[in-house]
Amino acid sequence: MQSVTLAAFRRLTALLWGLSLLGLGLGLVGCDNSPYPPGETGKSILYLALGDDPKTLDPSVAYDVASGEVVNLIYPAYLEYDHLKRNPLQLDLDLGATMPVYQTVPVQEMVDGKRVTRMGQLWTFHIRHDLRFQDDPCFPGGKGRPITAADFVFSFKRIADPGVNCPIVNYLDDKVVGMRDFENYQMQREKRGLPPDYSYPLPGLQLDPHDPYTFRILLDQPYPQLRYLMAMSFTTPIPHEAVEKYGKNFARHPVGCGTFMLKEYVPKDRIVLVVNPNRHPEYYPSEGDPGDRAAGLLADAGKQLPLVKEIRFSIIKEPLTAWNLFQQGYLDLSGVSQINFQQALSSPGQLSPEMRARGIRLFKTTGADVSYFIFNMDDPVYGGYTRRAKLLRHAIALAMNQQEFIDLLSVGLGKPAQFLIPPGLFGYDPNYKNPYQQHNLELAKKLLAEAGYPGGVDPKTGQRLVLYYDNSGVDAEGRLQTALVIKQIQKLGIEVVPRSWRFPIFQSRVDQGQFQFIYFGWVADYPDPENFLLLLYGPNRRPGPNAAGYNNPAYNALFTKMRAMEDGPERAEIIQQMRNIAVEDGPMIYGAHSESYGLVQPWLHNVKPNPIALDSPKYYAVDAGERLRLQREWNRPNLWPLVGFVVFLTVGSLPAVQVVRQRSRRHVRVRPPEES
Template structure:
């Protein structure tokens, strides 16, 4: 997904020990039980808001976290296993795949009920059937829905494009999507698609009931009805309130099958969940707290939110040492914590359709615009950014294949992530980019104190290569939703984003640069390189192999050579949660799936 998935920033800054001694230790650890009148309540927090709770529009991390709790997907991920491993969710087992890799047959679990809604007979949720899956996939190809996840199956499932062209009639059959019976789905592909199963674990593929969607229309995005472990009770700009689905299928948790490791997970109380049936809590509150200081204050009060990441003005309180990572006792003793590299990265990108910064096919223009982008990239100081905003703990790497995927090349040349001021000035001079000729530079991002600091740093980088301040502009947006809309409308010549992987395969980042995925699809750069697209299409039908990895790395080098993106940094994240919470939080590939396994005491 774009998508899944997925844009967010871990709020951190430079490391310093000295202030640790001045914190009031009584501020931390005085947590209040959230078992109230026998009901278990867990209060989660996010640093942003969902743009929609309709699965076909679950293109951000925030939306997807809620979608996979309200709805069911055919597959999900083992709760604790790292590296990440797929498992059946609504499906009975992993799919049967034909020898040519083109036909997938999937049996779903019988007896699964949608949540109650007045659109159903007598208001009682009916049984979920194979045809509901087909309807849900078709919704992404209905032009009137403005869906954001069609890129996952576009040109891959037989008959979908024809169905769309012929009028998107849900009562007409589609060659590649069949319900063989009420509990058997058959998917036929135009060509092998090794990532298909991954796509069926994403919020975009979550299963929706047709009668409720048609009854609610556009309101379905704020009043969703699915078959997942939680039912949405109410939803506003600050909080989503969900209650336990009492009719959720009875499937006792086997922590060992989910990847439980006593050495890694033994201090979190997870062993007490063995054999119990999720979800374990009665009420789930997901709080949307944009400002990091407010989130920290709420977390440390002890009776409000129970999970957070670390805000930059509290890093002195949290970290005692960096190498190895060691938390200050008042944090480590009073809160649960986990630490690790994210499955994703942050980057700056150019819109390649921009009349100045992008390419237009004219050789002379394209040589100059590429030179300008490359010079800007050479001005960027990743080491300084890492120190200033990520505790110095981020992992800087070249290109678009992050360290979290098996195709990452640790020996790749690092020239694209090195600061080279003189080299940048030389490139500008050689291509007639004088001070007077430099174009207006617009820095587009969601508006916040943190992002203003990112801008100020970027402006400083540009100043070092001769970019005057009067040609550098800050373009903040009031919300991620409006920022994302501007990107999709090609109104952001230069932007700052983060990408969290939808699945553990470098294809998930490489598809961000595939020409046919241009906006409103996942290719926010609107990069269009026929040579790149040919390699992508060649690799897309291959199973994991040395051959496929070699193609991936060629594509990675193309994006680097074209200076499409300033990348990248994989954030090392510190999660904190109250000690009366039994959990192992994940903000990456498992994502919202982990919330069904949260318990409180």
Template sequence: MVRGGPHLGILRGSVVKNRRLLSVAIGFLLGVYPTPPAHTDYEEARPSGGALRIGDTIKPSIINPILTSDTISIHLLDLIFNGLVKLSDSLEPIPDLAESWEFSGDGKVWTFFLRKGVKFHDGTEFTAEDAKFTYEKVLELRGPISPAAVERYEVVNRYTFRAVLREPYSPFIYAMTWPIAPKHLLEGEDLEKASFNRHPVGTGPFKLAEWTDDDRIRLVANQEYFEGRPHLDSVSVVSYGPRDMLWAQLILGKIDLVTLIPPEHFLFVRPPKFKVYTQTSPFYYTFLFNLRDPLVSDRRIRQAINLILSPERIIEEGLGGHGQPCTGPFLPDSWPYNPDVVHPHDPDEAARLLDQAGWSQRGWDGIRIKDGRRLVISLLMDTDDELKLSAAQVMHQQLWEAGIDLEVRLIKPEILIDQYLRTGRFQAALLQFNAGIDPDFARTFWHSG
């Protein structure tokens, strides 16, 4: 399982910032990878030991690699468990619990050769049985791979695990990042009700020491970790509810790290009390057109909007400089990304296209008109993203300067999806998409077939 999302954190003594990316693509794509500032004032040494105390506003959910899908528990999975493979800084698969792997010439059979002597936190050795158990359960629950894609999983021997696919599937290796659960503790259990969910046991660098009734979690270093003892002695998570309370605990020094901090709060985050780090989040903002709409079905309108909008200006004015342009649905540091592709910003060419489409006249307010109708684009977006709204405000200004009126409508996320997007009742929408780590992930959204 590949996890990620807009992640912005403040660390007492150091501050973690999240990068966001922004891109405009011809015809239908305006992406933003939203991101806080990309710099740090510190090159720090890494002293050994110490405890990290993380604060959050939401209580953790269960911690079970087969079921967990939300809250900070997702991030704790990475500390407690391992997958067969993990991702490098450039998002390429590298060995984790599997030392190596190979696949058949037809791409249907993947064989993983596992590390020997790796122990779960209770002392039981990890084997191919655990991999088979986990991935079969994940398959039942429709995890990252469709059940139709996998024919079967096999235990070749104690340290060799095999997956047989019905057809070649190039992103399959990324599904093997899904963390492995211990078969001996979960086999035959009701996964939803298993005591394991509050007493997780994995192979990872940290193991659970305490989970209190008020949902305070403390992890301690796994001294026997196969890659060596982790740097920290312990990691703790405490939930405080309202964000104001969370900030107060940070200022008082009772926690070290908080996440999902809005950019306007950076004004209060200054050295020497805090440090700032940058992390790119795997999301981009998309200006999505409904091609069934009579107005934006005209390619010249879409192309003009694409040429008018400047990602650099949106990032600077709307996101406070906390972003990074992109030119497609791939992370800039990932292998599918093409740095030679650039986004064209040409208001003059946009004006020519609009004139050609018949929107050559201007009204008293500067907005283009055609047959007595003003050139207005209705843009829907959800109510839960202040950064997205800030970006939309800058888009409104850029388009107004070019003679296009952008009407922004804020709608609750569940209503936006069910009543507007799925039914096609929209002209344009500003949405957030996962950039993914393989071109096939982008194909899910953008392929017309």
């Protein structure tokens, strides 16, 4: 019995020793915590993160950032934004062979049964002759065919198809001759359960009968901003074969002609893009802004794109998970938010010692956007154009401290807005100070009294003013913002009543004008002041982008004139006049232009974020060998706990061995049976 116990103990001890030594051996060989297949990170692959699955990969529909970051690499446009040049942003050729030109022409249209002649524009586009779609089963033999001007026209007809639901159709359907008629025709077919018929005439889209690489667009009004739409994926050439073959699945089966093409899409996990062998030749720019060469941004000048062979997007909803992967070296880029601000930065604009020691670089970007608070200009108390109403709105604007919002909600990142136009766009004046955006509570109280509400009270009724603040801040950050709005405005003596809604309900109330005061924001579709000034253009009233319902004839007339002009002193003067009119009327309280920090791994090069373009990854270069070396260094296993366990097992087992041995050597005395 005792010998069996000793033998079992010895076997157990040997097993524990064996497992410990095995673990130690594996640790010495090295443990791999990489989320990717072994050795993959040593290849020419770019590792990026998406916060969610793209809503769609259909270029005629994709409008969210997650979709755009993928779509813009698969579907290029006639023009593209220069990777390096800023202030102003510059358009270059991509699929186009020549820069688009337009001429002023008379256009005849029927309006209310009468033929009307107005001055429009005829734009001419010549595309490259070497363009081909990627290989795909939708083509005969699976080989991508050459691209012609007809593929661009097909794309524009998809924009006008109500069944596609293109989000930028309103930029075109009131300008392209015949597009509204085309829309209505397709809508009637849809109601009858019939498929769309793109053979229906659309006179504003014209193919050249003598040149398959030329098309023209006829507008019934001047619209220089068309050039910017030709740099958006909405106007990319689309093969009708793919739309016909894949139907609704076209949104998950992109067929483009871009630098990359889709290799794999696993929802909620990853999207993998690989180099498209049918892509047209593209080269890294040879010129940039002052300082770009010193920053190493021209080291790859003249090299053929792309500079990586594959892009892997990991779909990571939790920001903390993405941050941990970046720290381990398994993501090449990271943003900076409240989640990682203290770890990444020692102070605003300064990397933490740990990040500097790792060779990580910091960049800062100012967004082409603006946030703002809106008064409902139809409201009987806070709306209208009387002196009383203007003073009331100005008083509230002066009581609000936009810098406090930036500090509390955006960790100090953001530039207080003085008007709609953000930095970097024509018409932005860095020296302008909006007289009603300079926080001044005493002046605010004075203007409130002049409006007839001393201390926030209406002396005629003795009732305190009430301001209903509708918002979509149903999460913790939104509630914090709402609390700050209440705190600042109630210092005037005005009672603020918040009404929080889920976003679809909030948007519906805004569209129907069921609000007094709301918070909103706008991100540029293209870098032209028209794209921001349209927010106060009367005909754009809700459910259009003019949510305030602001309608000043003088502003409207200047907007119509400004929209048709090229940048220059005269246009700048008109923009200034529009700004002065809007500021005095006070339909908005301007919030901030966003700013953000980003982190770049030491092995990633050529990163210069663009506030508009989403195709920057095709310019990025990766030193895969350096990445692999640093990943191993940053994820080196900590063997001390394992070594300590082995030592503990060795020392701790000695007394137990002695006890067992002593017990095994004992003699058991057997008492003889007693005699009866």
